Each structure stands twice: as structure tokens, then as C-alpha cells.
Amino acid sequence: MPRKIRSDVRAALRACRLWRTASDEAVDDLAGRATVRDVARGTVLATEGEAAGSFGVLVTGKARVYYLGADGRQITFEVVETGQPIAAVAAMAGSRYPANIETTTPATIAWLPQEALFDLLEREPRVARTIVSELAGRLVNFTAIVQTLALGVPSRLAGYLFQRVLSTGKPSARGLEVDLGMPKGELAVALGTVPETLSRAFSRLRDEGIVEIHGRRVTVLDVRALATMGSGFRE
């Protein structure tokens, strides 16, 4: 018998880019097979090396995909937002999780068995093209991550701020104002560094007249310089 489908779950699955060309019926089928779970901030959703039998979709909240180095250092690959899939790649590859995933806010996650996705592929072949494009696009983005890691911390910070400006920037008296979206300590980890170094990177951007810092809010005075630095060109 069909399980009752939560409307927020249906909406989240419907919003998922990965199968955006799927029919509503197919999405409802996915929703019907989902196991929904609410978890607290900081919950580990997947650990490296664990077999990937299922994947999830973030109904609410945010999560972070990171690799844990041998010495305990973390590298954040990706920040997952509401409506995006979790661990779907590992599930499709039929492999083990290559990284760890942790929620950075309280979150609601719809878990789906790996087979649900393959069933979808069988049922609606046109979805295949979407998924192929989507996966390939992510692969292309990955090279960008590698490039980013080759840059220094100030450049990575500039890149992050620039993204923030594009997505949530608001005009204010002196320039564009953005909120960091997380405590600086977390941001440091997300950028693959430590709070001290991040703090110095902020100081440098301030000294160069590119930004003004007011706690967690940042006023961008020179967007162009931010973009240039974020692409890796030296001052």
C-alpha cells in the first residue's frame, strides 16, 4: 500500500536537478520509497569507506562533504544545500563512500535505496541524459576544486566571498554587503585552513581596501579586485 507522502519531501525531490526531467509520477514513486529522518547539527551521515547502499536528499538544512586527512586535517569538497542529493555519486558508482558527510545545521533527510535511482533510469530513459550531463558537469567542477586548492588561502577566501556576493550580496552604503553564513571558525575549516590563518587573510583583504569587516558581516568595497584575486592572479 502506498505510504503517505510528506509534501516537503515531495517538493525537495521535485526540486532535485539530478532528475529534473523526470515525470511527477516518477518523483512521487521516489518519494514513496523514501525513509525520512530528522537529525541534529553535526550528525555524521556517511563515513569514508562505508559501503554506499543508499543515498539521500536534503529536505531541509545543510551538510558538508569533506575528506579527513591522515593527520586529522579536513578538506571540504562541497557544501550541500536544501534540495540537493547526498552521496548519490557513490551510490551510482556502486562503490564505497569516498568522503565523509556531516550536517552543519539541523536537517531533514530523505534516504532512498540505490535501486530506486536505477529503476528511474529504466522507467524514463530521457532522465538518463540529464543525469549524464549533471554528473559530467560535477566532474568538470571538481577540476575547479583542485585548482582552488592550489591557490593560497587569501585567494580561496576571495573566491568564497565573491560567490557569496553573487548569491546573497545586498547593496549598502559603501558597497555590497554579505553575511558569511557561518562562524569564522567553520569557514576556516571549509576553506581547508585554520582560524588563525583565515583571520590573517581577512586582515589582508581589509588592509588592501577590498573589504570591511563587521563581525560576521562583510562589506565588499572592490568586487573586481575580489574576483581577480579569487581567480588566482597575484596582486
Place this chain on the structure above:
Amino acid sequence: MPRKIRSDVRAALRACRLWRTASDEAVDDLAGRATVRDVARGTVLATEGEAAGSFGVLVTGKARVYYLGADGRQITFEVVETGQPIAAVAAMAGSRYPANIETTTPATIAWLPQEALFDLLEREPRVARTIVSELAGRLVNFTAIVQTLALGVPSRLAGYLFQRVLSTGKPSARGLEVDLGMPKGELAVALGTVPETLSRAFSRLRDEGIVEIHGRRVTVLDVRALATMGSGFRE
């Protein structure tokens, strides 16, 4: 009218993992649409930022996929061998090439229009599942590359030597002997560093009694230590 299909081209396409579940007819169709070209060693097959309208399959030879940093430094992502696709990911993503590709030997390449691959997806839906798995698998592997880059040069060298031991290692008087397969200067670039630093990394492995160095040939005395160091654990 059907073009004449070269048997080596057909064989190379047939051997391609990406569409290994495709029918022979579909592969022949691909082969018929291929433009075959012979190039010298060191030919640049694709450059970063160029629009990806077509993709290739290596019929013979080898190529190297690398990213050219803003300061001219290179990072090798991947070595492409005979029978593997080139730039297929960018073509599927419909994006620009995210990296550069260069042949490292004389090579024969079969170039295919991007559409040929999508036509294949339409014609044979079961191929979609293969491609999805394959792409996802590559995505998983990419995380390994990122992890490698986060390690120090000695660890990257150890990792490379360990791979060489597995693939071409031969027992000798004191241990396993491997050939580097390329001049040290090239190896340095492939590992994302410079000859001086590579030289010091070799010295360190020698001082720790893990290897002996005789020009381009290396005798591995302690495989276990090599593997450990290659996975990123500190001495």
C-alpha cells in the same frame, strides 16, 4: 554512404569501457562517424577554456590530462591509455574543457562529435546505466586525486613508486626493482613539483632505508613502508 571503418578504430571503440554494454552495431555507427588522426608526441589535443564540441578515443598511444596553474605550474590529473576516451566528460557536460590534454607518445585518435554519444544514449538506454556508473566511478576517483594533492611530496613520490611496484615491479637481489618510466624532471612535473624538491624526496626515502637509487632504476627495499607513506601517514 558508409565510410570504410578501420579495424583498429573499431577495436579501440569496442574496447571502451564507457559504452561497453552497447551493441556491435551501435559501436560500428560510432566508428563510422569518427575522424581519425595521427599526431606526434607532445601534441596538444585540447586546451583549457576551449568549447568541447567533440571528444576522442585513443586508438594508440598515451596522453596526459593536466591543469596549467596561473603561475605556469602543472598538475597532472590523469594519464590516458590506449582505448580510453579523451575529453568525453566535458563533451557530455556540454561545457568547455576544464583542463589541457597532451599526447606523451605518438598517437592515433578517433574524434567523435558530441552528438554521437547522445544518439547512442537514445538508441540504447541500457548503455545509460553503464555510463552513469562509469562517470560516477570517475567522480569517486577524483576525490582520491584531491587527497593525493593534499599530501607532501615525499608521500606523493612514495605513492607513485608503490603503483610502479604493483604494475612493473621485478624481484631482484635486494628487493623489488622498478623503472621510473620517465626522466626525473618529467616525473617532478607529473607529481606537481620541481626537480630539486623531487631530488630531496628521493634522498629522504633513501636515507630512511626504503629505497636504493640507481639512475632511473629504483630498488625498493621496504614495500610496506612505501605503501604506508604513500597513504599519507607520517613517519
Place this chain on the structure above:
DNA sequence: AGGTATCCTTGATGCGAGTCAATTCCCGCT
């Protein structure tokens, strides 16, 4: 207000790796 805990900043220090420059090694050449 006072106190406390958390977060952020600042300074001092050490390590890894790239750069520059000077040899030294090895290989082919005549």
C-alpha cells in the same frame, strides 16, 4: 553588573616546499 564561555585576533616560531645559483654526474661525440 559580574562572570563565564566561546569565538576571534595577534604575535612568535617552525616546517615544508619553491627559487636561485653553483656544482657534479652522466652520456654521447669527435
Place this chain on the structure above:
DNA sequence: AGCGGGAATTGACTCGCATCAAGGATACCT
């Protein structure tokens, strides 16, 4: 043998970042 010339090594130096160790700043709680 003797002699270039490129490749590989070694040393001295510099730079960026992590670490350790104190200080501030801010918010919250009673």
C-alpha cells in the same frame, strides 16, 4: 681520452601556512 652539454644534485634563502601561546571581544546567563 678528452670534451661539451643536459640532467641531476646540493646549499642558501624566502615565503606561506600551521602551530603554540597569549590576549581581547562578544554574547549569554543568573
